[in-house]
Amino acid sequence: xxxxxxxxxxxxxDLQSNQTLMLGGFGLSGIPENCINAMVEKGIEGxxxxxxxxxxxxFGLGLLLKKHQIKKMISSYVGENKEFERQMLSGExxxxxxxxxxxxxxxxAGGAGIPAFFVPAGYGTEVAEGKEVRVFDGKPHxxxxxxxxxxxxxxxxxxxxxxxxxxxxxxxxxNQPMGMAGKITIAEVDELVEVGxxxxxxxxxxxxxxxxxxxxVGYEKRIEFETTR
Amino acid sequence: xxxxxxxxxxxxxDLQSNQTLMLGGFGLSGIPENCINAMVEKGIEGxxxxxxxxxxxxFGLGLLLKKHQIKKMISSYVGENKEFERQMLSGExxxxxxxxxxxxxxxxAGGAGIPAFFVPAGYGTEVAEGKEVRVFDGKPHxxxxxxxxxxxxxxxxxxxxxxxxxxxxxxxxxNQPMGMAGKITIAEVDELVEVGxxxxxxxxxxxxxxxxxxxxVGYEKRIEFETTR
Amino acid sequence: xxxxxTQIAQRIAQELQDGYYxxxxxxxxxxxxxxxxEGMDVVLQSENGLLGIGPFPEKGKADPxxxxxxxxxxxxxPGSAFFDSSFSFAMIRGGHIDLTVLGAFEVTExxxxxxxxxxxxxxxxxxxxxxLVAAAKNIIVATTHVxxxxxxxxxxxxxxxxxxxxxxxxxxxxxxxxxxxDKGFKLLERAPxxxxxxxxxxxxxxxxxxxxxxxxxx
Amino acid sequence: xxxxxTQIAQRIAQELQDGYYxxxxxxxxxxxxxxxxEGMDVVLQSENGLLGIGPFPEKGKADPxxxxxxxxxxxxxPGSAFFDSSFSFAMIRGGHIDLTVLGAFEVTExxxxxxxxxxxxxxxxxxxxxxLVAAAKNIIVATTHVxxxxxxxxxxxxxxxxxxxxxxxxxxxxxxxxxxxDKGFKLLERAPxxxxxxxxxxxxxxxxxxxxxxxxxx
Numbered sequence: 077x078x079x080x081x082x083x084x085x086x087x088x089x090d091l092q093s094n095q096t097l098m099l100g101g102f103g104l105s106g107i108p109e110n111c112i113n114a115m116v117e118k119g120i121e122g123x124x125x126x127x128x129x130x131x132x133x134x135f136g137l138g139l140l141l142k143k144h145q146i147k148k149m150i151s152s153y154v155g156e157n158k159e160f161e162r163q164m165l166s167g168e169x170x171x172x173x174x175x176x177x178x179x180x181x182x183x184x185a186g187g188a189g190i191p192a193f194f195v196p197a198g199y200g201t202e203v204a205e206g207k208e209v210r211v212f213d214g215k216p217h218x219x220x221x222x223x224x225x226x227x228x229x230x231x232x233x234x235x236x237x238x239x240x241x242x243x244x245x246x247x248x249x250x251n252q253p254m255g256m257a258g259k260i261t262i263a264e265v266d267e268l269v270e271v272g273x274x275x276x277x278x279x280x281x282x283x284x285x286x287x288x289x290x291x292x293v294g295y296e297k298r299i300e301f302e303t304t305r
Numbered sequence: 306x307x308x309x310x311x312x313x314x315x316x317x318x319d320l321q322s323n324q325t326l327m328l329g330g331f332g333l334s335g336i337p338e339n340c341i342n343a344m345v346e347k348g349i350e351g352x353x354x355x356x357x358x359x360x361x362x363x364f365g366l367g368l369l370l371k372k373h374q375i376k377k378m379i380s381s382y383v384g385e386n387k388e389f390e391r392q393m394l395s396g397e398x399x400x401x402x403x404x405x406x407x408x409x410x411x412x413x414a415g416g417a418g419i420p421a422f423f424v425p426a427g428y429g430t431e432v433a434e435g436k437e438v439r440v441f442d443g444k445p446h447x448x449x450x451x452x453x454x455x456x457x458x459x460x461x462x463x464x465x466x467x468x469x470x471x472x473x474x475x476x477x478x479x480n481q482p483m484g485m486a487g488k489i490t491i492a493e494v495d496e497l498v499e500v501g502x503x504x505x506x507x508x509x510x511x512x513x514x515x516x517x518x519x520x521x522v523g524y525e526k527r528i529e530f531e532t533t534r
Numbered sequence: 535x536x537x538x539x540t541q542i543a544q545r546i547a548q549e550l551q552d553g554y555y556x557x558x559x560x561x562x563x564x565x566x567x568x569x570x571x572e573g574m575d576v577v578l579q580s581e582n583g584l585l586g587i588g589p590f591p592e593k594g595k596a597d598p599x600x601x602x603x604x605x606x607x608x609x610x611x612p613g614s615a616f617f618d619s620s621f622s623f624a625m626i627r628g629g630h631i632d633l634t635v636l637g638a639f640e641v642t643e644x645x646x647x648x649x650x651x652x653x654x655x656x657x658x659x660x661x662x663x664x665x666l667v668a669a670a671k672n673i674i675v676a677t678t679h680v681x682x683x684x685x686x687x688x689x690x691x692x693x694x695x696x697x698x699x700x701x702x703x704x705x706x707x708x709x710x711x712x713x714x715x716d717k718g719f720k721l722l723e724r725a726p727x728x729x730x731x732x733x734x735x736x737x738x739x740x741x742x743x744x745x746x747x748x749x750x751x752x
Numbered sequence: 753x754x755x756x757x758t759q760i761a762q763r764i765a766q767e768l769q770d771g772y773y774x775x776x777x778x779x780x781x782x783x784x785x786x787x788x789x790e791g792m793d794v795v796l797q798s799e800n801g802l803l804g805i806g807p808f809p810e811k812g813k814a815d816p817x818x819x820x821x822x823x824x825x826x827x828x829x830p831g832s833a834f835f836d837s838s839f840s841f842a843m844i845r846g847g848h849i850d851l852t853v854l855g856a857f858e859v860t861e862x863x864x865x866x867x868x869x870x871x872x873x874x875x876x877x878x879x880x881x882x883x884l885v886a887a888a889k890n891i892i893v894a895t896t897h898v899x900x901x902x903x904x905x906x907x908x909x910x911x912x913x914x915x916x917x918x919x920x921x922x923x924x925x926x927x928x929x930x931x932x933x934d935k936g937f938k939l940l941e942r943a944p945x946x947x948x949x950x951x952x953x954x955x956x957x958x959x960x961x962x963x964x965x966x967x968x969x970x
């Protein structure tokens with residue numbers, strides 16, 4: 077069983093146009109930079125991207141947007157990206173906005189074999205349109221469906237060659253649940269270590285969920301809003 | 306904000322007869338020994354206990370059973386306990402058996418504000434009786450409801466005074482999700498440390514879920530089936 | 535005189551209680567963190583996966599792996615914990631957060647709130663706001679009492695797309711502290727120097743005014 | 753001659769593939785771990801929260817915090833991971849386990865299985881069996897071909913309460929390897945020295961017998 081691939085190009089070699097992808101990260105924190113760049117290079121199109129945000133104009137998913145490689149986004153917050161806004165308002169880009177927690181839970185549910193579940197978020201809003209409403213304990217809830225993807229492309233801090241992953245600080249965010257929900261999960265990591273080097277009590281995402289792994293290079297780790305004291 | 310209590314007696318001081326409790330552990334591994342003993346001592350009755358197992362005749366929840374303090378058990382596996390079997394067959398004890406994964410997910414859902422969700426487990430069996438069936442992606446699923454409790458009583462390895470918990474090996478099991486689902490969660494730990502001593506990337510259950518914590522004493526940590534090479 | 539943003543934050547900070555776990559939205563709500571009373575334990579949650587937000591980092595110490603829900607670089611405190619987004623919203627949805635403070639475009643007398651979308655104009659998305667308002671035990675809105683055009687933001691009915699219904703418990707504006715009761719808006723406090731009449735005039739729904747309305751104390 | 757338990761486990765081990773994540777039930781299935789082919793990476797999952805079960809501990813080294821789903825003390829291997837029960841079943845229910853091997857009281861020609869309850873007699877509970885059979889991609893039953901009274905365990909219909917429906921893919925018994933196909937049981941292999949006629953006689957439902965049935969190879 078060899079999960080280690082050489083680089084992003086090899087990791088996404090069989091990724092095709094019109095597939096559905098999950099891409100980890102919150103804002104620009106914890107995004108799979110190497111794979112995004114490789115996807116831009118590869119030029120595949122018509123992608124449905126499930127990602128909490130859409131990057132900025134010149135970094136992250138913004139790069140794929142600029143080249144019109146994305147057909148549809150499923151996200152919770154897509155500000156900070158003028159090209160995104162333009163494509164959405166012009167109808168070039170299909171956008172499905174989800175409450176962030178609902179999005180995260182739909183992804184976790186997809187990985188956990190739970191096809192649908194009830195949540196209170198969005199009841200009474202346009203998010204609830206067309207969805208089943210049911211009252212539990214006196215409070216109305218809406219039925220939400222799970223999400224899965226052809227590929228989940230995630231970024232972790234440390235990973236071992238068996239695919240076990242550890243995330244760092246708030247760069248975990250959507251990476252962990254997305255890692256559970258891809259038919260194929262590709263993990264790029266800051267540091268790839270040998271099997272046995274990670275403490276089994278500290279694994280955030282066990283290797284069973286990860287099909288391909290590589291140590292990324294040249295991480296830019298851009299900061300969106302650097303704020304200091 | 307002081308979450309630290311002196312001992313099990315103080316932790317369960319306001320626990321009352323006829324309440325619903327979640328008790329962590331799998332078999333005898335990771336059970337809250339101190340609190341169970343204190344409950345036996347206190348003599349409260351009519352309890353509904355949500356626990357994967359029911360201990361053995363002379364240890365763990367078996368001690369509460371022996372004194373007829375439990376009215377109802379919600380569990381997945383209750384073998385290895387003759388008194389349990391006797392009380393169940395005689396009708397003294399009400400028992401609701403759940404598939405283990407459904408039980409774990411019902412508990413997690415209770416803590417996560419998800420009142421109901423669909424799972425495939427149990428479809429076509431007596432577990433599905435009276436439950437809504439719905440087909441998703443060609444596969445039938447049944448609707449399961451979340452579980453919560455007046456008190457969740459759990460056991461962790463290390464905890465800090467802010468209630469952050471780390472579990473060890475397979476002694477985590479039901480402790481982590483149960484810790485999320487109690488109106489009041491009581492954690493007993495092998496080792497209670499100062500705030501700041503635990504690595505924030507390694508916390509299994511953040512302190513927000515834990516209302517009371519204490520360092521337990523005299524752990525017996527009995528092994529049910531000692532098996533060696 | 536109407537409060538400035540800092541004073542709104544200061545007044546909201548008076549709502550905090552020892553042991554509270556709090557989620558502060560972007561904008562004025564974030565400023566509340568600066569006024570947590572000395573000696574009071576309040577833990578700040580960031581829905582992108584941090585319990586125990588610390589102050590902004592020192593210059594040169596910003597860490598791209600450590601941001602808040604507004605994507606600003608932050609720090610963490612002793613006793614903090616990091617977790618993934620699904621777990622973070624389990625925490626929120628499960629009712630484990632004591633107080634949420636957020637901004638709004640409009641709030642109604644029955645506690646509805648619109649805060650995320652201006653059709654045809656602003657399409658950034660709801661982020662975590664819908665989850666927060668649907669689940670927090672206590673929701674306080676921090677806002678100006680009227681919008682840029684002088685129109686009331688406290689209304690009978692929202693004109694903009696809703697973020698949540700029947701959820702806001704209290705509004706702290708630059709002019710007043712208003713409670714959302716079963717019977718509608720109830721005026722609790724006035725900003726220093728602002729009259730009840732001025733508040734009534736600036737509010738788009740009836741205000742329950744029960745006896746003398748005290749000025750806010752700072 | 754019919755296989756003994758060890759040989760059943762040995763035969764099942766031939767179904768393993770490199771890179772498989774496998775959950776082994778209590779009893780005969782547990783023995784499969786002893787016959788993982790040399791050099792093949794197979795990771796064993798224990799539903800109480802361990803991926804990467806190691807061998808039983810050395811005498812005196814048993815750790816009460818480290819048990820398998822049968823509550824036996826075990827060890828863990830390099831590359832293992834521990835997790836809670838809800839996460840463990842997310843892994844199982846989400847279809848991330850390649851193969852589940854478990855025992856059974858009865859299996860039917862459409863893949864139904866009963867394995868957890870004998871009304872009025874045995875009331876231990878289903879544990880994780882219902883979750884496993886409802887979700888694993890591939891389910892193999894390890895069993896004797898007939899019960900203690902000589903009655904077939906491979907049947908048209910279960911008499912005992914079900915564990916799951918339409919889920920078993922293959923049965924490895926002491927007499928035969930049987931596949932569950934859309935058209936019913938299909939005999940794939942015979943235990944050494946056991947005739948097709950003996951297997952047919954011991955099976956409670958029709959067997960599809962397609963050409964010469966080979967003996968199992970060890």
